[in-house]
Amino acid sequence: MFRDYLKELNEAQQAAVVNTSGPAMVIAGAGSGKTRVLTYRIAHLLQQGVKAHRILALTFTNKAAGEMKERIIRIVGPEKARYLWMGTFHSIFAKFLRYDGHHLGYKSNFTIYDQDNTRSLIRTIIKELNLNDSVYKPSSVAGRISYAKNNLITARQYSSDPQITESDKASRIPEMAAIYRHYAARCFKANAMDFDDLLMNINILFHDFPAVLEEYRNRFDYILVDEYQDTNYAQYIIVHKLSENHRNLCVVGDDAQSIYSFRGARIENILNFKNDYPDYQLFKLEQNYRSTQTIVNAANSVIEKNAGQISKTIFSKNEKGEKIRVIQTTIDSEEGSLTASDILDTRMRERLNWSDFAILYRTNAQSRIFEERLRKRNIPYKIYGGQSFYERKEIRDLIAYLRLVVNPDDEEALRRIINYPRRGIGDTTIMKLMELARSLDMSIWSIISSQELSAKYLAPALRAKVSHFTGLMLPVMAVAETATAYDIAFSMAAASGILNELKQGQVPEEIDRLENVQELLNGIKEFTESAVTNGEPADIATWLQSVSLLTDQDMEKPEDRDKVTLMTIHSAKGLEFKHVYIAGLEENLFPSAMNLFNPRELEEERRLFYVALTRACRRVTLSYALNRYKWGTLERSSPSRFIGEIESEFLCYPQTGGKPFGQRAFYEPGPAGIIPDQPLTFSPTARMTRLRDLKAPSTAERVNGAGSAGNGAAGDTAGRSVTGHGGGRSKGMDGSGGAGRCTGKGDSSTGTGMGSGTGMGGGTGLGGGAISTGTGNGGAGTEMGSGTGM
DNA sequence: CCTATTGTGTTTTTT
């Protein structure tokens, strides 16, 4: 039973794990085991006899929390770990607010508005205030409100702060404060909180109700925060208030990986720690166990370009490994094809799992091409981000019904489904109802569900339609608290007419929708059953709560385990993969055009690149396309400056035989700048260029093989992806080995490589040729590539 | 009130 878990840590890590009392900060580069330290520290606390429910650990995703908990269980066993408080800030504090939100006037059944709800509410408010929505763009208004909330500025404070109102005036958005006030009031009346409210309201609660704060303070003896560099001001205050008595606060982070400033994250939270806790212990971890030396050193050479870093050493004792490959393609679809075939080849050659591969990109929009190309080759993949299951129309519709059942004042939900399926209650009517509700200071539901009020205010025809609607809702609402989630969901799906409506569907996509709804119902059924067996609450409100705070990664299905991962770099934070492809390394895409002109934002893009590079254990492949479809039109692009920021000794250019692409290789603005996507699509037989044929020169001198702690066990990473739940996240922290073995088969040898060169270098720059010939056979591109380079 | 059409913005990143 007893496991000497301390042996699985290096000295610096051990120190950070065993010195559990007082304020502590672990600040260290990527892959140095920060998350591992946090995990073991919690295990250690439990082993020392601290009760699980006295420990609060805040992570970035719920999935990360789940994995951490599993690893803790493997060390200390399930009993001791059972009642740990672990989760995201949002999910933990939403739970607190269910209990104590009433102090602020919220009912415990409050709804959590997601981004869509928020945006649509803001849109209606803008309309109601007769403002021009091209001046007050809903998305930027939402951004501004969110920013305010993250900095604990309430609507009232916002309105009365001269500095803010002046600056809004100067930016020609003087009504911003009014929108914020209306928005806040409407959310409150709807008994709803948006994501940012969850944090801000906790702060208000703690500020205005000292007794409540005291209660929560006394509830935990140890507080731990992962990914501290990406916490915002609101989160910072919460954490500090909660730990004020015992001061057992441990935060873990890396300033070089702070990539969420757009949602309020503040690196200052790290920098200020020493001022807040002058007596704090600082732990630095310097050995990277994840990646090859090449990758670690390359990443270091990039991040050095940022000014004002906390200085850190980070080295790897793993093998030197392959160089980072730079791949140039003519067009985005070719980038997809090359990546797909390279994954295929590499997987065979190194006998890996699909889950050992990840394709990372800057924007979700880039995923499409990869999807297409991977599908064409029958490579299983999973996509995170973008539209998730819960964001599909039919799913949102049913969920809106359920939300209304739980919280009849949820105006956004009501508005969505009062006329779906069609009940003859059109937009104008809904508008009128909203106005009426506003003038009576009541929710729409409370009007239409009251005999008296609807008799008084509604025309008879409308009354009939509306009472049909209330008639189907009321019976379900009546049992909302007693019936199980599944019973509610199923009867709602039936009573609402959604099932019937979808059953009418003939087109394949309509049939898909029905299947999706059924899948949702199945999901709710599973939730219900497992809750019942575990003696946990199985009601619909609980289900809704958990579902509204899910992140993409939280809802991975078991069958997704062994698949190639496609995700944005942002969502890849904290994960690791043996092979990482970073795509779309083009100016204006990565770094994003929006962040080019501001040095601070450019530095954040660079950090993002650093995060991307350091996700890889064995090998990184960078790629870019000289032409890319953007909003339907083909646009030229040039390679990202970030490629050049990697120390050149770590790069290789397999397509040219080793030399960087010369200027000439880039696309010259030829006459007919259009190259049809056709060739790649229609000539699968054409010999595609394969990166395989272009292998990197071997740098694998096999430096003292297995990294130090080798611990044998290597298995971890590999093993996990097969059995573990982790899906994409093959981060291995459990057993020993861990990534230790990112060794790549030394023999990269074969290097057939490179060869052939012609490709780029030589020719008239591929661009030209391929493109102008275009039509005929876009083959040109391919063809030319074929034997030779490119 | 519903449907078909036009028009618009969307793509930076997410709890």
Added chain:
DNA sequence: ACACAATAGG
């Protein structure tokens, strides 16, 4: 390219 919102016409 595409989805979705605003508009017009039935």
